[in-house]
Amino acid sequence: MSTLVQVNQVSKIYYRGTIEIPVLQNLSLDVPEGEFMALMGPSGSGKTTLLNLISGIDRPTSGSIVIAGTDIAKLNETQLAKWRSQNIGFIFQFYNLIPVLTAYENVELPLELTNLSKKEKKQRVEGVLNIVGLSDRMDHYPKQLSGGQQQRVAIARAIVTDPTLIIGDEPTGDLDRKSAEEILNLMDRLNKEFKKTIVMVTHDPHAAQKAHLTRHLEKGELMINGDGK
Amino acid sequence: MKVIKLISKNVFRHKLRSILTIFGIAIAVMAFGLLRTVVTAWNAGVDASSSNRLISRHAVSFIFPLPYSYRDQLQKIPGVTGVSFANWFQGKYKDNSPDNFFARYAVDAETFMELYPEYILPNEQLATFKQQRNSCIVGKKIADKNNLKVGDIMTFEGDIYPGSYDFTVAGIYVGKDKTIDETQLFFHWSYLDERMKDVAGYGSGNVGWYIINIDDPKASASVSESIDAMYVNSTAKTKTETEKAFQQSFVSLSSAILVSLEVISYVIIGIILLVLANTMIMSARERIREYAVLKTLGFTGSTIAILIIGESLAISIAGGAVGLALTFPLANGFGNAFPTIFPVFQVLPSTILLMAGFALLVGLAASVFPSWKSSRISIVEGLRQIG
Numbered sequence: 098m099s100t101l102v103q104v105n106q107v108s109k110i111y112y113r114g115t116i117e118i119p120v121l122q123n124l125s126l127d128v129p130e131g132e133f134m135a136l137m138g139p140s141g142s143g144k145t146t147l148l149n150l151i152s153g154i155d156r157p158t159s160g161s162i163v164i165a166g167t168d169i170a171k172l173n174e175t176q177l178a179k180w181r182s183q184n185i186g187f188i189f190q191f192y193n194l195i196p197v198l199t200a201y202e203n204v205e206l207p208l209e210l211t212n213l214s215k216k217e218k219k220q221r222v223e224g225v226l227n228i229v230g231l232s233d234r235m236d237h238y239p240k241q242l243s244g245g246q247q248q249r250v251a252i253a254r255a256i257v258t259d260p261t262l263i264i265g266d267e268p269t270g271d272l273d274r275k276s277a278e279e280i281l282n283l284m285d286r287l288n289k290e291f292k293k294t295i296v297m298v299t300h301d302p303h304a305a306q307k308a309h310l311t312r313h314l315e316k317g318e319l320m321i322n323g324d325g326k
Numbered sequence: 327m328k329v330i331k332l333i334s335k336n337v338f339r340h341k342l343r344s345i346l347t348i349f350g351i352a353i354a355v356m357a358f359g360l361l362r363t364v365v366t367a368w369n370a371g372v373d374a375s376s377s378n379r380l381i382s383r384h385a386v387s388f389i390f391p392l393p394y395s396y397r398d399q400l401q402k403i404p405g406v407t408g409v410s411f412a413n414w415f416q417g418k419y420k421d422n423s424p425d426n427f428f429a430r431y432a433v434d435a436e437t438f439m440e441l442y443p444e445y446i447l448p449n450e451q452l453a454t455f456k457q458q459r460n461s462c463i464v465g466k467k468i469a470d471k472n473n474l475k476v477g478d479i480m481t482f483e484g485d486i487y488p489g490s491y492d493f494t495v496a497g498i499y500v501g502k503d504k505t506i507d508e509t510q511l512f513f514h515w516s517y518l519d520e521r522m523k524d525v526a527g528y529g530s531g532n533v534g535w536y537i538i539n540i541d542d543p544k545a546s547a548s549v550s551e552s553i554d555a556m557y558v559n560s561t562a563k564t565k566t567e568t569e570k571a572f573q574q575s576f577v578s579l580s581s582a583i584l585v586s587l588e589v590i591s592y593v594i595i596g597i598i599l600l601v602l603a604n605t606m607i608m609s610a611r612e613r614i615r616e617y618a619v620l621k622t623l624g625f626t627g628s629t630i631a632i633l634i635i636g637e638s639l640a641i642s643i644a645g646g647a648v649g650l651a652l653t654f655p656l657a658n659g660f661g662n663a664f665p666t667i668f669p670v671f672q673v674l675p676s677t678i679l680l681m682a683g684f685a686l687l688v689g690l691a692a693s694v695f696p697s698w699k700s701s702r703i704s705i706v707e708g709l710r711q712i713g
Binding site for chain 1: 328329331332335336339615616619620621622623624625626627704705706709
């Protein structure tokens with residue numbers, strides 16, 4: 098498998114006033130294309146920060162992040178926004194759906210940034226809602242859906258643009274065991290059936306077991322290069 | 327899903343808050359419109375003045391009369407195309423209540439209406455007026471209010487001019503447009519003059535002021551100078567000015583009140599701007615996390631700004647529209663309640679434009695800070711926001 102994500106000697110320092118808070122230190126990581134990788138580690142280990150850097154919603158203090166041949170640290174804000182819309186599907190812990198939009202409208206939202214026709218958009222939205230098993234809930238508002246259903250809408254929103262990489266920040270962290278299992282199975286299906294590359298942060302060892310590869314972070318450094326299974 | 331759809335859904339996300347804000351803007355726009363209309367109504371006489379008319383009055387004060395004998399001399403001045411005159415009569419109609427007060431003038435029946443073409447009167451009624459020395463002409467608003475028709479008798483008790491006066495309504499005039507005062511009464515100066523000779527034995531042979539029509543408005547200054555120069559050594563010196571300046575001299579007596587009203591009207595707009603700005607800041611703060619999500623999906627800060635500006639404009643336009651719609655019936659009621667204080671009380675197109683303009687301006691100004699701040703939000707910081 099070729100490497101899709103190359104994180105090279107990345108450091109990230111936050112500043113609180115004049116105080117430096119180093120979060121990641123000279124971290125390097127490769128994610129092969131088509132991989133389902135779990136990032137684990139205690140709170141404050143830097144796993145969400147690493148995820149934010151890979152997804153282009155934050156910038157490294159030093160080092161480079163190359164994704165599908167693009168060094169995203171060199172893109173300006175506008176270029177980065179466009180790159181995210183075309184390459185990243187993001188699944189949040191708390192779903193983060195827009196409450197005034199229906200499931201259909203939430204999923205359609207990222208397609209507003211594409212040149213697809215109305216008909217193509219409709220096909221795409223209905224297609225992904227069908228994949229996540231919510232064809233019969235597309236006119237429901239988020240508050241009319243359970244947590245698991247909301248997360249499935251969020252997954253549909255993440256994959257509707259057919260992104261290069263799917264990022265999950267504790268996607269099962271707010272769900273009960275049964276719903277979490279459904280979401281993990283869905284992500285596994287996206288990886289196996291649709292060949293999507295997935296990087297997921299989780300605290301849950303059971304969730305990590307669904308991934309094919311697990312990386313552990315502690316105090317901003319990768320601890321082992323082991324296989325999660 | 328379009329941005330406009332998201333804006334419209336955001337407007338009514340907090341229905342009560344949005345409705346109250348829209349209602350607040352409506353009240354403010356309506357109050358602004360009403361105050362502006364009061365100011366313009368106060369100035370209606372000035373605005374309706376003709377540039378072709380000069381007013382010549384006693385140089386010391388308006389209350390001192392001028393000799394009737396000036397009339398023929400004024401007609402001979404180059405540039406003068408017509409001369410008429412009038413007296414303030416006042417008197418009491420029915421009772422002394424302000425409700426029954428309106429302007430009453432003794433005028434030169436032969437010439438007065440010719441100099442005021444803005445008062446529309448049927449020819450036969452004008453002919454009757456000229457023929458009957460004890461007749462009068464009333465404005466339509468006064469006729470309607472008192473159920474008067476041609477041939478009816480109006481009885482007045484004189485105060486400045488003692489005695490009882492019965493006038494037969496010879497005609498009812500209307501204004502050529504809505505800016506013309508329809509709450510006046512005109513009767514024969516010659517009738518009043520005779521009554522003064524017979525009843526009081528004094529006060530005859532005098533007029534209150536002269537109305538002088540000129541052929542060229544640009545010559546108003548030179549004609550005025552010629553008139554005043556003619557009487558500079560007489561016992562009744564004149565002060566001649568344009569009709570606009572003459573009317574302005576009355577309005578200027580209450581200029582402090584008018585300025586206060588204008589200031590208050592702008593303060594109201596300022597207050598509602600702060601109210602809407604507060605609403606938009608609260609709304610934007612509550613949605614920081616959503617804006618961060620939109621940015622994560624690839625939307626730019628410009629889209630976030632458009633969402634906030636659009637929502638603010640939607641609220642202010644809705645409030646402005648409701649305010650405008652409410653202003654007309656309210657102004658109508660206000661004008662009907664005080665017909666003699668505000669003979670001309672109508673919302674002018676310029677006031678409507680100002681109301682609409684301020685509604686838009688308030689919407690834009692209120693969104694400047696929240697849209698600027700929200701469009702610059704860091705995604706990571708935004709996603710950390712709770713609620």
